[in-house]
Amino acid sequence: MARVVCITLNPALDLAFNLDALTLGHVNRPTGAQLEAAGKGVNVARVLASLGHEVIVSGFLGEENDAPFSLAFPRYGVEDAFVRVPGNTRINAKLAEQSGRVTDINGPGMPIEASHLAALRTTLSGLFESSAPPQAVVVAGSLPPGIDQPTFGELLTFVKGFRVPLWVDTSGPALLTAIAAQPAAVKPNETELADWAGSALDSDQQRQAAAKRLHASGIEHALISAGAEGVLWVSQHGTWQSTPPTVTATNTVCAGDTFVAGMLHGLLSQHSPEETLRFATALSSEAVRHVGVGTSHADDFDSLQQQTRVRRLDDTHTEGATR
Numbered sequence: 001m002a003r004v005v006c007i008t009l010n011p012a013l014d015l016a017f018n019l020d021a022l023t024l025g026h027v028n029r030p031t032g033a034q035l036e037a038a039g040k041g042v043n044v045a046r047v048l049a050s051l052g053h054e055v056i057v058s059g060f061l062g063e064e065n066d067a068p069f070s071l072a073f074p075r076y077g078v079e080d081a082f083v084r085v086p087g088n089t090r091i092n093a094k095l096a097e098q099s100g101r102v103t104d105i106n107g108p109g110m111p112i113e114a115s116h117l118a119a120l121r122t123t124l125s126g127l128f129e130s131s132a133p134p135q136a137v138v139v140a141g142s143l144p145p146g147i148d149q150p151t152f153g154e155l156l157t158f159v160k161g162f163r164v165p166l167w168v169d170t171s172g173p174a175l176l177t178a179i180a181a182q183p184a185a186v187k188p189n190e191t192e193l194a195d196w197a198g199s200a201l202d203s204d205q206q207r208q209a210a211a212k213r214l215h216a217s218g219i220e221h222a223l224i225s226a227g228a229e230g231v232l233w234v235s236q237h238g239t240w241q242s243t244p245p246t247v248t249a250t251n252t253v254c255a256g257d258t259f260v261a262g263m264l265h266g267l268l269s270q271h272s273p274e275e276t277l278r279f280a281t282a283l284s285s286e287a288v289r290h291v292g293v294g295t296s297h298a299d300d301f302d303s304l305q306q307q308t309r310v311r312r313l314d315d316t317h318t319e320g321a322t323r
């Protein structure tokens with residue numbers, strides 16, 4: 001198993017509400033509510049730890065409300081290397097309706113200052129210069145106020161300097177900055193990549209062309225997810241496509257993070273490309289059935305994997321790799 005650092009610059013307490021249907025402008029009474037220590041990198045970390053990896057979480061946490069995180073980290077099985085900064089970590093509302101529609105309300109996050117960034121760099125240097133340096137690093141989620149695009153680009157270059165694979169999952173201008181920094185992997189969804197691609201990525205062909213272009217631009221693993229329509233993956237292993245099984249989508253909030261963790265797990269464990277993509281896709285489909293990240297301990301996980309369709313698109317001699 002590997003040692004992995006997961007960085008969340010803008011974590012969140014996710015407040016998930018289950019509603020029959022959301023009515024704007026009215027009092028809504030959810031059937032259930034759940035508050036969890038989250039944010040993209042924390043979610044990825046949680047999945048990797050559940051798969052047996054040694055995971056360290058870092059980034060910035062508000063010192064005024066860090067108790068739910070400090071309590072959750074031992075439960076998630078991850079080591080806490082977050083830099084505490086003045087203020088409160090944001091609370092993001094996730095409104096999930098019976099129809100499967102989810103409305104996210106994500107706050108801006110706490111202002112980050114140059115001294116906080118310097119503290120983060122010192123923490124990361126300490127982790128990577130230790131006697132047991134990590135084998136991979138994930139940077140996931142949005143940028144808090146105070147971290148502009150050039151600063152983010154510099155941070156990614158700094159992290160790349162540790163010479164382990166850097167995986168980045170972000171959106172908007174930060175995704176463009178990340179792609180320019182040439183990490184080992186990015187995993188936008190089809191909407192998030194449209195800006196970079198210059199057009200909507202509605203069809204398989206458009207997504208395939210964009211993933212190939214992304215890979216050719218210097219990204220070792222170009223991954224594009226498209227919800228229930230599945231994933232396109234272009235790498236040195238070829239062009240692969242997966243389609244998840246049909247499941248009842250209750251809450252899609254952590255699906256992308258679960259997928260990223262599943263892929264990294266497969267690659268770090270040296271599983272075959274087919275096995276890696278099947279596992280990650282099935283795991284992310286498991287995630288959408290409930291609030292929170294996906295688990296491979298679900299009773300029917302084997303069946304979810306069997307129902308996941310995986311195809312290699314650039315090789316006609318891979319019938320054995322499909323199900």
Ligand SMILES: Nc1ncnc2c1ncn2[C@@H]1O[C@H](COP(=O)(O)OP(=O)(O)OP(=O)(O)O)[C@@H](O)[C@H]1O
Pocket residue numbers: 188189190225226227228230231244245246247249252253254255256257259280281282284285288
């Ligand atoms: N409705 C669904 N049914 C089955 N699987 C799904 C569904 N939605 C998402 N998934 C699985 O989760 C993966 C990631 O989902 P998606 O493309 O929505 O990522 P995302 O937009 O990054 O998610 P996030 O909400 O975590 O940011 C998909 O590739 C798919 O395998």
Ligand SMILES: O=P(O)(O)OC[C@@]1(O)O[C@H](CO)[C@@H](O)[C@@H]1O
Pocket residue numbers: 010012013014038039040043092104106140141142143171253254255256257
């Ligand atoms: O605002 P960001 O950083 O883009 O996304 C934050 C977030 O929506 O991502 C996770 C799900 O992927 C949630 O835990 C969290 O609230």
